[in-house]
Amino acid sequence: MIYTITANPSIDYVLQLSQLKSGSINRAIDDVKLPGGKGINVSRILQQLGLDSTALGFIGGATGTFFTTLLSAHQLQTDFVRVKDDTRINIKLKTATEETEINGQGPAITTAEKQTFLEKLTPFTQGDVVIMSGSLPRNLDNNFYLEIAQQITQQGAEFVIDTTGQALLDTLQLGPLVVKPNHHELAELFATTFNNLDDIIQAAKRLLQLGAKHVLVSMAGDGALLVTEKHAYQCNAPHGQVKNSVGAGDSMIAGFVGTYMQTHDLQESFHYGAACGSATAFCEDLATLSDINEVYQKITVTQLQ
Numbered sequence: 001m002i003y004t005i006t007a008n009p010s011i012d013y014v015l016q017l018s019q020l021k022s023g024s025i026n027r028a029i030d031d032v033k034l035p036g037g038k039g040i041n042v043s044r045i046l047q048q049l050g051l052d053s054t055a056l057g058f059i060g061g062a063t064g065t066f067f068t069t070l071l072s073a074h075q076l077q078t079d080f081v082r083v084k085d086d087t088r089i090n091i092k093l094k095t096a097t098e099e100t101e102i103n104g105q106g107p108a109i110t111t112a113e114k115q116t117f118l119e120k121l122t123p124f125t126q127g128d129v130v131i132m133s134g135s136l137p138r139n140l141d142n143n144f145y146l147e148i149a150q151q152i153t154q155q156g157a158e159f160v161i162d163t164t165g166q167a168l169l170d171t172l173q174l175g176p177l178v179v180k181p182n183h184h185e186l187a188e189l190f191a192t193t194f195n196n197l198d199d200i201i202q203a204a205k206r207l208l209q210l211g212a213k214h215v216l217v218s219m220a221g222d223g224a225l226l227v228t229e230k231h232a233y234q235c236n237a238p239h240g241q242v243k244n245s246v247g248a249g250d251s252m253i254a255g256f257v258g259t260y261m262q263t264h265d266l267q268e269s270f271h272y273g274a275a276c277g278s279a280t281a282f283c284e285d286l287a288t289l290s291d292i293n294e295v296y297q298k299i300t301v302t303q304l305q
């Protein structure tokens with residue numbers, strides 16, 4: 001079974017603008033509200049791949065109720081903890097040339113609500129994969145993912161973590177199946193800058209040394225890298241009209257993990273993950289299976305090392 005944990009889901013309010021002027025009133029020419037949050041996006045792509053998952057997390061207040069309504073259209077299996085404070089609304093501002101995101105902090109989670117979540121976690125078993133993604137809402141300390149990762153690994157299941165900074169570094173010792181920083185997050189993690197691909201591969205190898213089993217480095221329109229104990233692979237990002245790249249990284253994780261669970265073929269998982277990422281970038285919302293399969297044909301994986 002696959003579980004996704006989105007500690008901080010969101011309503012993604014995507015506004016299309018002809019141009020964005022800071023310090024002025026900007027009027028949208030179009031808008032859409034999507035049920036967002038990284039783990040939710042992962043669950044939605046897994047569903048496209050025909051894989052069931054249960055989405056876990058905290059949902060709260062009137063915005064939480066609206067979030068549930070938005071999500072109900074997708075018929076995902078969910079088991080959220082209801083909290084008192086409001087689920088956040090994340091603003092995604094898009095013009096023809098750039099995307100600007102403003103993400104809310106998320107609800108305050110009380111100690112009792114956190115406890116309810118931890119007690120709710122199903123005993124995981126061997127073969128389960130738990131994908132933990134995104135920022136943590138207010139009041140949840142950086143240990144939150146570590147606590148859950150400890151529980152998952154003690155029970156013989158695997159975990160994947162897609163978050164940034166210390167919360168990511170702390171869980172590496174427990175051997176996540178894969179981590180997927182983008183190249184900016186990876187540079188920030190080691191307080192460095194990259195001058196070339198080799199610098200990025202070296203930084204990815206540091207994550208392997210710290211315990212990650214596989215490292216995906218996403219680089220938006222420049223494609224992605226997969227670095228494993230033995231090899232490094234690169235893939236291209238095909239050309240296409242970028243409509244909304246929000247969720248491209250989550251799609252990549254879903255494609256990689258979903259394919260890996262079925263095939264244990266790293267190169268194929270990387271190829272399919274990249275197809276999911278690019279296909280989502282070319283869609284208003286997340287990609288569908290036919291979008292993904294079309295984009296897959298346009299991606300080549302090259303072994304670098």
Ligand SMILES: Nc1ncnc2c1ncn2[C@@H]1O[C@H](COP(=O)(O)OP(=O)(O)OP(=O)(O)O)[C@@H](O)[C@H]1O
Nearest residue numbers: 182218219220221223224237247248249250277278
């Ligand atoms: N403009 C693009 N054109 C083609 N492919 C893209 C584009 N943007 C993203 N992708 C594909 O999706 C993958 C993941 O995208 P990206 O690096 O933006 O992830 P991310 O920063 O985690 O995004 P998010 O947090 O919005 O999910 C990239 O490695 C690439 O394969």
Ligand SMILES: O=P(O)(O)OC[C@@]1(O)O[C@H](CO)[C@@H](O)[C@@H]1O
Nearest residue numbers: 036037038090103134135246247
């Ligand atoms: O603030 P976080 O949790 O880091 O990211 C949240 C978010 O930007 O990630 C998803 C795209 O990856 C969006 O659906 C959502 O708004």
